[in-house]
Amino acid sequence: MKSHVWRPLYVVIGIVAAILLFREFYVPDNFGSGEYGFMYSFHNKDNEEVWKNQPLMYRDTGKQKMHEYCAECHGDVVDVRTEDLHGIIPCENCHGPALDHPNDPELLVIIRDRDQCLRCHTLLPYTTSERKRIPGIDPTEHNVDEACVDCHDPHNPRLEDM
Amino acid sequence: MKRRDFLKNTMVVIAGASVPLSALEFIDPKEVLAANPQLHWAFLINTYTCVGCGFCVKACKTENDVPFDANVSRTWVERYVYTKDDRRYIDSPKAALYGFTEAKIDLGEHLGFKDIDPENVGKAFFVPKLCNQCETPACTQVCPVGATYKTDDGVVLVDRSWCIGCGYCVMACPFGARYFHPVYNVVDKCTFCYHRITKGLETACVNACPFGARKMCNIRDINDPITQIILNERVGVLKDEFGTNPQAFYIGLASEVR
Structure with missing residues (x-):
């Protein structure tokens, strides 16, 4: 074959080599791909640590452990909660994130809004949903201007014990 | 050569040739383990118990510093209402941040709300949604700068320092799990609470669910009780036809849930 065929090929090879060389120096050392290969996971490896070190808010883990931790100081309240009713709700859902409580935050902000209760206790006409097992009220009719906690004990919501 | 020797040699050669090369390769258990890490996060959602x-959204x-008032969320809950006159309504007001406190259906910004006669409701249920952390995610493929990626333990993350905010991944995700973070001005998504699960804690949403509708597991550990449910019970994934191999499994899916 004559050289006029080869010459452009050398140019192309040269360009590819130049790009690869440039890439070698330009891509930072901490870039790489993992188990999922170049297509799915070419990334800055240091970034995984960044995500691992995001600040925690909630205590965890599992309702039982959380209740045990809270019971160390607030045992009387934790004992009251009924296991089959509001006992299934993690303390932090109403009392707020409490990772380093009692150090930080020193005091937890308790959510006593009607809205908090209405998340589950709004009457919705869904007979096929699990929602049907939860007693519901119409928020526009049921003691409109009063707070739920004025009458109901959120830790032991049993009406007989009121 | 005797006839007997000829037959014998032929047998040996055929037997030898039929052994594949790979059978003679020495397998290093460490290499096999490295190729199949023993940790891969998966999610199990039970739509029957969600109320x-x-x-979870709250x-x-x-936990993840997502603006409360902005209409963006890493996870959300959808309500499906089927009426007896065969219409289907789906909504998720404010990503269900404050739950579903009205029977009215939120039709969207300009369409207002739709009252549904309680007598007319056939069936209704709730479906929590989040990033499916797909095995072969479309979103990480399309990223032009290598800012979003899949970790070895199967979580898709976004590198906030590299993301240029082009939004390709937001478009590529078949599940609408990604959004533009209004404070950091980069794309944000569910990380399976990577900072929690890597410390042995549950994700914030799993932790907050009073009804156990959300669960997490290591799908490579077949002794994990949640993995057992995924293996043994009838679970489904969303939009299987997209071929992204979602790692969030649902109990009680309906065909309308996508």
Whole structure:
């Protein structure tokens, strides 16, 4: 074959080599791909640590452990909660994130809004949903201007014990 | 050569040739383990037990510094209402951050709300949604700068320092799990609470769910009780036809849930 065929090929090879060389120096050392290969996971490896070190808010883990931790100081309240009713709700859902409580935050902000209760206790006409097992009220009719906690004990919501 | 020797040699050669090369390769257990790490996160959602309280959305927003008032969320809960005159309504007001406190259906910004006669409701249920952390994610393929990626333990993350905010991944995700973070001005998504699960804690949403509708597991550990459910019970994934191999499994899917 004559050289006029080869010459452009050398140019192309040269360009590819130049790009690869440039890439070698330009891509930072901490870039790489993992188990999922170049297509799915070419990334800055240091970034995984960044995500691992995001600040925690909630205590965890599992309702039982959380209740045990809270019971160390607030045992009387934790004992009251009924296991089959509001006992299934993690303390932090109403009392707020409490990772380093009692150090930080020193005091937890308790959510006593009607809205908090209405998340589950709004009457919705869904007979096929699990929602049907939860007693519901119409928020526009049921003691409109009063707070739920004025009458109901959120830790032991049993009406007989009121 | 005797006839007997000829037959004998032929047998030996055929037997030898039929052994594949790979059978003679020495397998290093460490290499096999490295190729199949023993940790791969998966999610199990039980749509039967979800009541749409929205505690998961609230916990997620609190834990992960997602603006409360902005209409963006890493996870959300959808309500499906089927009426007896064969219409289907789906909504997720404010990503269900405050739960579902009205029977009215939120039709969207300009369409207002739709009252549904309680007598007319056939069936209704709630479906929590989040990033499916797909095995072969479309979103990480399309990223032009290598800012979003899959970790070895199967979680898709976004590198906030590299993301240029082009939004390709937001478009590529078949599940609408990604959004533009209004404070950091980069794309944000569910990380399976990577900072929690890597410390042995549950994710914020799993932790907050009073009804156990959300569960997490290591799908490579077949002794994990949640993995057992995924293996033994009838679970489904969303939009299987997209071929992204979602790692969030649902109990009680309907064909309308996508």
